[in-house]
Amino acid sequence: MNSNNKPQQPTATALVGDIGGTNARFALWRGEHLEAIEILACADYPRPEDAVREYLQRVGQPLSAIDNVCLACAGPVGDADFRFTNNHWVISRDAFRAELGLSHLLLVNDFSTMAWAASRLGGDDLVQVRDGAALDGRARLIIGPGTGLGVASLLPLPGAGWHVLPCEGGHVDLPVSGERDFAIWQQLREKYGHVSAERVLSGSGLENLYQASCKVDGVAPLALSAAQIGERALAGDTYCDAVLEHFFLWLARVAGNAVMTVGALGGVYITGGIVPRFLERFQRSGFADAFCARGKTSGPYLSQVPVWVMTAQHPGLFGAGVALEQALLAGD
Known part of the structure; x- marks a missing residue:
């Protein structure tokens, strides 16, 4: 500001x-x-x-x-x-x-305003997608896959008010948690060199994830936009649905890492153009479990962190x- x-x-x-x-x-x-x-x-x-x-x-x-x-x-x-x-x-x-x-x-x-919005939006503009108990006086995390991957923190000020801390959290390294993650990461690294979280968690990132997944699986890829991948997933295309699910799981890991980095025990707010568009599918995904499926220290730390999707227009x-x-x- x-x-x-x-x-x-x-x-x-x-x-x-x-x-x-x-x-x-x-x-x-x-x-x-x-x-x-x-x-x-x-x-x-x-x-x-x-x-x-x-x-x-x-x-x-x-x-x-x-x-x-x-x-x-x-x-x-x-x-x-x-x-x-x-x-x-x-x-x-x-x-x-x-x-x-x-x-x-x-x-x-522009993404900082999403954090300011999170400080004031009420129940009509938020959908809770992970249960938990937000801690008073602790930071909140705002993350939004859209054209890029926006990340910001909302810090409570003594007495009243908030301070927004913008950052470049979308460009952190993409976390790899298993063999399939690694195989897809290798495809992305071959193409881009550095593989940031945004290379997967964005509109173009969903397209990257689909193309890389097809290469890993030996499937002939179609020329699909992010919107088309999501629409095909909702229409019953099992391959596109699996790609969209992987997108949500990777979002869970990146969001969880960011929460631990800034101590955002006040909760997570997801915005951007992708998740709200596929909200019902997101609610059925493995996001909530993957968010805290970690080690003996990090898992309990994240276990009570609530997550909301911002649906304000x-x-x-x-x-x-x-x-x-x-x-x-x-x-x-």
Whole structure:
């Protein structure tokens, strides 16, 4: 979280955005809720300021009514101006605030907003997929296979509030737990060199897992996308179903390793575009058992850690609102 502005209290209406390489999602944050969600194509606008003006015009909101903005940006966010890696936009903090007349501009990493969302989402937006008892005062882990593999931690602050710790946990080494894992890992290593968790636990990773599994088994692979692999699995294709199951088991091991690394006994929140899409199949998978099927020390450590899947429709936007709210209250 980064801002260069004076401390102030939240105003009645703020603007939040979730900006990726292709699309920019915007919404109004009012009364701790999202309103007027719109999706704009980044390629249609020379600058992010132009997209913000277009959004406000679409929803009938005057620019003068917006004093505070939080934008979730795809990529590492520091104190400097932000350059998007997958589109032509640049956010110059001072120029952006000056042109739009803002008091407060907050830029956060896009996956960090998933962690902010996890600090506030209620039962209607969460499905528990592993029983346990979350410990108060302990970190929470947020992990999300999607375009890539996002990982973040949510740390409780003394008294109240949360601190989000972003990281590059998707690029840790892929854990190998058996002969089949090793055979698939060898195929991936031959192709990519370093085999990160993201090489399997992402959209392209599911495709990698399918192709490598076919090579190991001597099966002629089809040219299937991640979505098609999942759809075929749900339709009764036993081979694709086995690949999807292996995906879920590998997610369990990576998530369990991350919990032990950061001491996330406050629970695990799974987000991203893959698991929520196949939620019923995920609930029938071996994830819950594989999560703590480990040695005599690590198994008991993980045994009571609960796991939820985030099913909120726009968790990135919601998390941006929560991040902005806490930043204004804290004077960050």
